Amino acid sequence: MQLLFEQLLNGLAIGSIYALITLGLALVYGILGILHVAHAGVYAVGAYVGLWLYSLSGTLLLAIPGSMIVCAALGVAIERFVYFPLLKYPPYVPLISSIALFLGLEEVCRIVAGPDLLTFPAHLPFPSFTVGGVFVSSTLTAVYSVTAIVLVFLWFVTTKTEFGLAMRAASQDMEVASSLGVDSQRVVDATFVIGSAIAALAGILVGIYYNQVYPTMGAMPAYKTLALIVVGGMGSAPGAVLASILLGLGETLLIGFANIPMPRDALAFIAMIVVLMWKPTGLLGRK
């Protein structure tokens, strides 16, 4: 029983991390209709920049915002120089460009920082406690709290502010929104800023959670998050979060209790194909 609780807590943490990465992808898909595979590259860059700033300054208070700013700039650069000019082509063109960009970012990380596994020896100032004999470590509480803060922040921005209204309008129909006075270029920029900054945060959290940063850390998230936004419903942020947390729990339970000769990484894709065949709009999709 105790083991089950520990598994569930770990699964919830993994799910929260998936959710942080997938959110950016869901936001970008919602607004531009592009599958932003390179988002996982931004996430890896975020972990590296965070680690670099941390080893320079010795404090996360500088490393986290610094990495978020760098990644936000990177995200906007990708959108301006790669995606925007490709919007007029069929969707596979931006998709392939995004995959190429992802591979390139991965290589840049490897060339600059070396192919070895680096450790991220930072301590997160969050409390640890014991509930009913189950120990909840400070990294676990950190992952939960950060995810909760990000979710509340995003919910507030998208539903309670004028900017959020513009964002939702642009994601429904960018042309009509523009004709009604929404500065769509600014909305798209802001979407990439928010999504990429959250990816940087996720990269740093994962680096500390597993105490490792390596060039190919984005490889599995890159494609697994695609499956997650399909399962959640294309472009639906709440759906993406729900699917991420379900997958995190499902994967951990599958590894912990079921003896299935299947790697955990295939689970997301199997779930995705089942969803696509039975309910193509996803768990919380529109229409």
Next chain:
Amino acid sequence: MDYLVNVAIVISIQAIAACGLNVIVGYAGQISLGHAAFFGIGAYASAMLTTKAGLTFWGALPLVLLIAAILGFLLGLPSLRVKEDFLAITTIGINFIVEAVFLYTPFFGKALGIGGIPRIYVFGQRLNNQMLLGLCLFFLALTLLICWRFTRTWAGLSCFAVRENETAASSMGISPVRAKLSAFVIGTVFAGLAGALYAHYVRFISAGDFGFPVSISMMSMVVLGGMGTLWGPLLGAVILGILPEVFRPLIDYRMFLYSLLLLLMIRFQPGGLLGEHSFVRTAFRGLTGKEKGGVAGV
């Protein structure tokens, strides 16, 4: 010399698979990012049939092609239900699942892969590498011939129609179902053929040889050469096969240059080197002075 022959064998095998992908992506317009799965299915089928069932390469080949065709048909079924982005992700998923099946099923040798795959014999003569190259080139020529013939058949023309506008095509009485499935089956059969040749060339295969990055490199070949053109995939396979050898001294930056090339190509020349409006074609037209009157402003 032997080194050049080895490079040429790999290029011709990849060109066969890329031509198959071109039928699906270029002719029928169905984006597939899981082609390496079918390459792997061909390789594993041929390896199992020759090592476990004791067949020869030629005895196994029809069965391998049949297996590739059936699985191509089954996995082509999702393309009837999902489109574009969704199809791309579905095929990525298929690639990961097929790779996982090879990697985790004891029947397929798990992480150890399958070794001891026999060489190919022709008329009782064991093929050395030069002769194997000849065989690969023969199959490549056959592939190109079939692709060319396909574009002249009713099925090929209906693929083009479905690619341009599915709704319009079906309103003209063309069955998108039949067009897409025929493209999928032909494309995966070529991938299976390439996989079988690959298995008997390297003689040891493991799941990692057929992962998603392989699908990306096949897609790169098609995109670089020009989707939907006959010679594009071949040109792409030759360029992307030779580049790593030329850049051997820069081996550390190889993947980086590879991804940069793909990014620049798709960003500035999405039609590929041999596609319409490409700079190669424009320059060629300028040189020969042909078709000048037809295309204003080129």
